[in-house]
Amino acid sequence: MGPGPINAHPRVLRAMSADLLGQFDPEMTTYMNEVMGLYRPIFGTENPWTFLVDGTARAGIEAALISLASPGDTVLVVNFGRFGLLLSEIFKRIGAHVETVDAPWGEVVPLDAIAAAIERVGPKVVATPHGDTSTTMAQPLEGLGVLCREAGALLYVDTTATLGGMEVAADRWGADIVTAGLQKCLAGPSGSAPITVSARAADHIQRRKHVEQGLRTGDHDDGDGIIIGSNYFDLGMIMDYWSDKRLNHHTEATTMLYGARECARIVLEEGLATRFARHTASGRAMSAGLRAMGLRLFGDDRYRMTNVTAAYIPEGVDGEAVRRRMREDFEIEIGTAFGPLAGKVWRFGAMGYNARKHKILITLGALEAVLRAEGHRSSAGCAVDAALDAWNGI
Numbered sequence: 001m002g003p004g005p006i007n008a009h010p011r012v013l014r015a016m017s018a019d020l021l022g023q024f025d026p027e028m029t030t031y032m033n034e035v036m037g038l039y040r041p042i043f044g045t046e047n048p049w050t051f052l053v054d055g056t057a058r059a060g061i062e063a064a065l066i067s068l069a070s071p072g073d074t075v076l077v078v079n080f081g082r083f084g085l086l087l088s089e090i091f092k093r094i095g096a097h098v099e100t101v102d103a104p105w106g107e108v109v110p111l112d113a114i115a116a117a118i119e120r121v122g123p124k125v126v127a128t129p130h131g132d133t134s135t136t137m138a139q140p141l142e143g144l145g146v147l148c149r150e151a152g153a154l155l156y157v158d159t160t161a162t163l164g165g166m167e168v169a170a171d172r173w174g175a176d177i178v179t180a181g182l183q184k185c186l187a188g189p190s191g192s193a194p195i196t197v198s199a200r201a202a203d204h205i206q207r208r209k210h211v212e213q214g215l216r217t218g219d220h221d222d223g224d225g226i227i228i229g230s231n232y233f234d235l236g237m238i239m240d241y242w243s244d245k246r247l248n249h250h251t252e253a254t255t256m257l258y259g260a261r262e263c264a265r266i267v268l269e270e271g272l273a274t275r276f277a278r279h280t281a282s283g284r285a286m287s288a289g290l291r292a293m294g295l296r297l298f299g300d301d302r303y304r305m306t307n308v309t310a311a312y313i314p315e316g317v318d319g320e321a322v323r324r325r326m327r328e329d330f331e332i333e334i335g336t337a338f339g340p341l342a343g344k345v346w347r348f349g350a351m352g353y354n355a356r357k358h359k360i361l362i363t364l365g366a367l368e369a370v371l372r373a374e375g376h377r378s379s380a381g382c383a384v385d386a387a388l389d390a391w392n393g394i
Helices: 010-015 026-043 057-068 082-094 111-121 144-151 199-206 235-242 254-270 272-292 319-330 357-373 382-391
Strands: 049-054 074-079 097-102 125-129 154-158 177-179 192-197 308-312 345-349
Touching (some): 010 254, 026 049, 049 235, 057 082, 057 154, 057 177, 057 199, 074 111, 082 125, 082 154, 192 199, 192 235, 192 254, 199 235, 254 272, 272 308, 272 382, 319 345, 319 357, 357 382
Parallel strands (some): 074 097
Antiparallel strands (some): 049 192, 177 192, 308 345
16 A cells, blocks of 8 residues: 555456467557557547557656657756656756756645746756655646647656546647556556657657668658667657557567556546546545544645655654554555655555555554554544545545
């Protein structure tokens, strides 16, 4: 019950046990096409270029950033936690000139501050996390795409922590590339990164196109832009692999594709609105239960992610001792924290397969027992009672 990875859905694990297929077997390419169609509504897009990047969520992030930005480009990062800092780190490794617009951990960046920063620096790319699990905050994104288009900038959004649990609206936001991972709200294992690419971003990537020498035929023409500085993460070649061209760029991670396909099927069978409501109820119940125990939550309630909640470790309580007892006595994992929050807060996830009433109640009951054993007093059963009321909207 930490901030991810979480328990994979049993159906996903079963799907991943199927036999392997050749990468250009008609059954395999049919699955690839199905995956593209399944993820479009989950991303809130009609982009034809909606597919998978093989690797963890960070593989999708790196593929997006290195395919959008060239050395020397000015980019703007919306930074409100660890994962905004990660975007800056990757851009710096690309050789881009990085500017940031920042908020303290526990807050989000106001849209007018982003607008002022875009006007000031004139970026070619604006990049932001949607939800940052390090701070449990979700950045509002309505209107950001309009600002980017007016400035001629491309917009990248990292939805690793939110896709399948909070609304992602790539088309409405005006996002040019959105990436995610399976291991959080999608209830799969890490190892595959869903991605969607707008027509505008696809045109930009095609201008940087270069097909590796061993795959070239007379039909391949390079673009006139700066070559993408990675072979594996070259979205131009990956897009050709997922297209009818079936460029032999890499060998698709067949088992992960089976898992990603089943994740999407489960999401759409439940229905997006129902799924978002379940995550909202889960976050509401977790917050209410933690507060009933006398714990103080971290961050701005107005912008809290529905699927991850952080609570301050009470004074005089050994945070790691609590985590150890939760794991050893109850087989429940809760999260630690990073950077300025290390040793100060716990992070509780309720997402995907774990965003369920009974799992939240069991976690809160266990935490209450452990905290009493560690000297933190609260009324027995108060957390479970409060969580039940909150789940039911009382």
